[in-house]
Amino acid sequence: MSDIYFGTDLFSELDRLQRQISSLFGGYPSSLRSSRSGTFPPINIGTTDDSVEIVAFAPGVDPQKLDISVDKGLLTIAGERTGTRAQLPESARQYAQERFSGAFRRVIELPQQADPDKVKARYADGCLLISVGKREASRPRAITVQ
Incomplete structure (x- = not known):
């Protein structure tokens, strides 16, 4: 039996x-799945037969x-979000602040079939919409049996 006792739940510890170790190393996640909550901008990633679709939720960003x-298979989104107009007196x-302001940088690893020469981006309604085309060789195609 162990002599170590945790007064709280082991998993929460x-x-x-x-979180403490991440803060020591700048908090850079090793992958998208390991990103901590509060990372800005939050993103959604999906795929179609022709492209990889990324939506970054960035309200208040010019x-x-x-x-x-895009460099070496990594998509980087960087910018700055200024402070809010509705300041407290x-x-x-x-005692609490949930809205992030300041410089940000988000790096996303793209799948191998993504073509860095086919990137399109637009900003609408506080969302940054990025479409990365797929390489022609990676697109699904039907094979006819002869």
Whole structure:
């Protein structure tokens, strides 16, 4: 039997330890699935037969100040979100803030079939919509049996 006793749930302690270690190393996740909550901008990724579709939810970001690049299979979204217009009065003591403001950078690993020469991006209604075309050889095709 072990002499170690945790006064709380072991899994919550491990989660706390992982968050502390992540903060020591800048909090950069090793993959999209391991990203911590609060990462900005939050994204959705899907695929069609012809492309990889990425939606980054970035309200309050000036689309002219967004920098999108693809290098070595990594899609990078960088920019800055300025502070909110609705500030608390000076006499108020703030005890919670959920809206992020400041510089951000998000890196997404693209699948191998993505073609870095076929990237299109547009910004609409607070969402950055990125479409990355797939290489011709990776598209599904029907084979006729003779």
